[in-house]
Amino acid sequence: MSTGAASVGVSPRLQRPEPALAALRRMFGGFKILLPFAVLIAIWWIIQAVGNFPPNVLVSPAAVWRAFVYLVTHGVMAEYASTSLWMIGIATVLSMLIGVPIGFAVGVNRYAAHALEGFLRFLQGISGIAWLPLAIIWFGFSHTTTLIVVMYTLIVPIIFNTMIGVRAIPENYALALRSLGASRLRLVKDVYLPGAMPSIVVGMRLGMGYGWRALIAAEMLVRKGGLGDLIFGARTFGQIDRIIVGMIMIGCLYIIVDRLIVQPIENLTVARWGMLRK
């Protein structure tokens, strides 16, 4: 994973030229991460070879690799993957824009927070995907339907964690600023926003985890592009190789987004404001 980080270049620390020894150690570290997968693939290969399954039940790792190369070189993978990534990106941005202000408005008032907590828990109990049939009736089999479902899934943890973050700020900080004559806006800018930031980022990360799964499920049912559509469509034709390629893609993309984009943001806020409980 560290080698991937260097090429993507998220963290400047990883881009610094390193002495050969450290590079070697890193290579070995990468090998240690890959070893379990190598074992797994070997087992899979043996099972496939011994069982001699028909291709609509199980295919060999080589066939999966061929399907992967085919999908990539023909631009199919880029098309499906970009649809999914685009969707989760838009949904995250929109949910943050809506959810964070709501979380703030609710969080600064203890009565509002108490009133809304149960309601939010109830909404969280109904997964976004349960609303999918209704969303399909309202918006048809469209990207809007998918977006609504993903945003519903994302927004609840964001509101919740923003609220918790604001509530966790010691009241004295706000009181101190207020006694010095700070305005409400100033209070939000200098106390509530920095104080709640780590919690907001945690909420975003959690939400993206839920949202990614909801996205895949919604894509399977809406069938308008995206990786969920890719694997569910492949099932109709019994293309096990494509299903497995799609699953690996879904896992890898999630790990890449989570570890290389969201986690650094989280670490940054924690390092900067240093108030996240581990």
Next chain:
Amino acid sequence: MSVPSATLKPRSAAHHAAGWLAWRLLPATPFVLVLLLWMIGWYIFQPIPSTLPSVAAVIEAIWERAVSGELWTHIAASLSRLFVGAAVGIVTGIVFGFIAGLYRNVSEFLNPLVIFFNAISGIVWLPLMISWLGIGHALAIFVIWNTVFFIVFQNTVLGVQLVPQVFEQGIQSLGGGRWETIRSVTFPGALPYVLTGIRSGLGFGWRALIAAELVGAPEGLGQMIFAAAEFHRSDVIIAGCLIIGVIAIAMDRWLLAPIEQRTIQRWGLVIDTAKES
């Protein structure tokens, strides 16, 4: 839990009780508000029932299905799947979690696999599993197992690894064997984490189950709302969603939270690892 008084005047007992009651009733307000908005909005705009049904229509949809017994069939199907899938997930999660937690080599080796398979746990397996298991019980149970397993596993590993070594050494210095150490120190020490894992695992499992039932199941709540979509029966969909939410809340509040609370009280403090929100 009392409301701090805004004024400095001492309050009468009755006043205090009223405040307490208001505080307890406060969580109901969003529900009442949404219900009112829905009723008023429906009355003003009079949308076609397939877009937005009236509150009465939803209640009638629930009532009809409850009387005919159809609703109970769906609930029973969903819950039985959840319990079978979760039970298998919890048992395997705890057993493998203990093995991985006790042997650092094992957990280090498995960690990359766990991260990867956790990223694709649950519904991502649906297309492949439909090909292998077909549509039905086995499919839903697999999806729940897959979802619950990784959460319970990760929490168990964490719980086992976080048991202070001093306690284990204490038992060992008193002549306890490996098994005795696990039974009297490691297991109780890890239990709060395991229970936190079970609690959030069941929450995730319930969601995954609904998604799995949407895609493929002969009956169950997810199937009920998905079948309703074909006939544009919004009342049934909304009724189903409300029931799904009520079951999730009831399960968490009256079954899992008390169990967790009791263990935490008994075995002392625990840090919430599941970051549940």
